[in-house]
Amino acid sequence: MFPEDGMERYDPKTIEARWQRVWDDERAFHVPNPAEGEISEREKTYVLEMLPYPSGELHMGHVLNYTLGDVVAHMRRRSGYAVLRPMGYDAFGLPAENAAIREGGHPRVVAERNIEAIRAQMRRMGWAIDWEREVSTHEPEYYRWTQWLFLRFFEHGHTYRKEAPVKWCPKDQTVLANEQVIDGRCERCGTEVEAKSLEQWFFRITAYADRLLDEMSLLEDWPERVLTMQRNWIGRSEGAEVVFRIDELDAEVPVFTTRPDTLYGATFFVLAPEHPLVPRLVEGTPQEREVLDYVRRAGARSTVERETKEKDGVPTGRTITNPVNGEQIPVWVADYVLMEYGTGAIMAVPAHDERDFAFAERYGLPVRVVVEPAGGDSAPEQGVFVAHSAGERLVDSEQFSGLPSPEGKRAIVERLERDGNGKQVIAYRLRDWLLSRQRYWGCPIPIVHCGACGLVPVPESELPVLLPEVEEFLPKGRSPLAAAEEWVRTTCPSCGGEARRETDTMDTFVDSSWYFLRYCDPRNDEAPFGRDVADYWLPVNQYIGGIEHAILHLLYARFFTKAMNDMGLVGFREPFLRLFNQGMIHHLGAKMAKSKGNVVEPNLYADRHGADALRLYVLFMGPAEQDKEWQDTGIEGTVRFLHRLWRLVHEQVERGGPAQAPSGGALARKTHETIAKVTDDVQRRFVFNTPISAVMELVNEIARAPEDPAARFATETAVSLIQPYAPHVAEELWQRLGHERLWEEPWPVADEAQLRRETFELVIQVNGKVRDRVQAAADLSREELVELARNSPRARAFIDGGSVRQAIVVPRKLVNLVVG
């Protein structure tokens, strides 16, 4: 740039490669575990970003995600904490398997090739990661412990196998967990899912529903919307189970309702088409054909269709007895009642439930009002829909009439309980987590099916159950593992007889539900992790990732942690104390996607401008939690800034000014203000764009007064403050300033004494409008400030003939003269 000055040009490529090598050689970011049996003296911080799926290509979302974590980790480490910041790969799963099917070859080869590629790109970004703790979920050394944990869950009854209606993705040829179905479509491929009844493996996450809600109180800082989404997903609702009877069949049919106070308004009864009682109910009746026909048609409807069409159903010809008044009401079958929720049957109260009302309207069923809104003085109109409201009272409900709704609920439930016709219950929307998948590239389920002994766990000594080698990965409705006949055929660990291995593999979300624990103790070959070491590092202090896992991964990991806590494997109940969701980086107005051709590749920019400029830019763009738009010209601004800083440092080295700043000067004060701002912004506010602005301001100030006695001090501080954001160039400049190892240098602390000002700019307002600004001594009294304002000629012009009726003084800020 200025070769005639002999100043070396800022060349990010060389600098970045050099410092990455130094960090590796010196194991700069390796953190040892506290020695056995002794808790480390140093306070710890666990900074973690969500486990990446190794697609082979790093994208901008990763860059933002890991750079955020990097800044936090650097600052924490330089503030004296032992910082755990590991990295690994969520390597099992469909993308690698599908790529292998498409291109031929083995999913493992695809996955490992991708890992190599993405690791190289990550290292290029210079993140301060302890690479010695790297793990990948597809390695037998890892999935051995996934299996081990599965068996502990199995022993404790957290895992079970049952036949149940499940969601099936016809494209991926596998079942899905409820959480992986979005609007009736497969979360991965968007194919409409089908309903099937299959025998599958489940985690009993529903047993933890209440704790997943209640223990949110243990979390330090999670985005409110994530908590809301989880609460909605769990869907806890308090109500009652009410038992209706069909005497002719000697059958009891319980329903769940949140409105037991409306029991007298039940005018019909509805069973889900899948309800097991339906065939017996209509057997040999004139309605049999029509009802079974309806059931068949409902079964063929897609979830989407079922949810969007007009409500329909068929009468069964049977009646059922309302336990409170003995009334006989007709039983219908309709698919607006879902088998998965409650008991698969409802009492229909059309006057007080919109869905029941719509159904009653269509089929001309009676509508009986039994609750009147607050302040109803005349008898309620019959046959209409009455929305739920505060202060409502029961009517036409025998002895319960007149009770306010909440008391009515209580009284009716008490009566039901006394008569053995019901009880208070809580229903959840949350379903158990379906964990088995009919695909190859996943963790094998370590179970043996024995004709004599049933489901037998594989003994711990035989773990891992390795994935068998097969020729064909294409799924055909059953797991490709089933084709490895020799592998499938085994002996029962319990009785020694012939037995067959489980051929389903686990949902990859199982792998990622405990990876944050493996990082504590990644090479342990006797246990998934040592409890002491886990209890030292965990819970994660700062977790960072995308909002897409608001329910899926985050709910599963919380469940796993709680179950492990119950089993005595860990001493804490929540895995992630603070959660941060970064926004998405868009380009050309849309989410980056290969199919749209608008992907901005980080590597390209790292090569062109350096990783430091890229890291700075993704943070400088705007608030980290907001979605934002990539601008090529934007990164050029950060490039320019680094060049400017580079020149400034060299100029200061040339000048050789004193490193210690004399106190009291404007530049010295600005420097301390910058330290305070940069530190506070990250630590308290978790914002990353304004600290960069603050350092830019400081650099601008230095450039304006390079001969200031505080210039050298200001320059060194700027380099030190920018280190978490642009670590390579900061390290290089630090060395050129005559120091070493900036990453080990304590984080700067602002000197309170230097922050104090002797004068300030007093803003003078007249009737709320700024009319003048004057310098004022910091220690002036309120009266003196008002005098100063009154004497301002500019303010006077606006006071004119009027009199000052009031003066508002904000100390060290402004005076507002109210003139009337």
Add this chain to the structure above:
RNA sequence: GCCGAAGUGGCGGAACUGGCAGACGCGCUGGACUCAAAAUCCAGUGCCCUCCGGGGCGUGUGGGUUCGAUUCCCACCUUCGGCACCA
């Protein structure tokens, strides 16, 4: 439909607890350097008016509270996200 978040210059954004709206950066305009260009540096840059002193308006829209509102309250508009036959 319900719940939530957001709306500020040409653009990304700042203003943290009700007290100077537009920090920082991009872009643009003018100038310096150069044979020229790039790079760099300097100055300017919300809109309107101006006698060049300054004045008026301005944070989605309309109202309110207040000495004072981007910030608090009410209503509405727009965008985005979540939930949505859950009994």
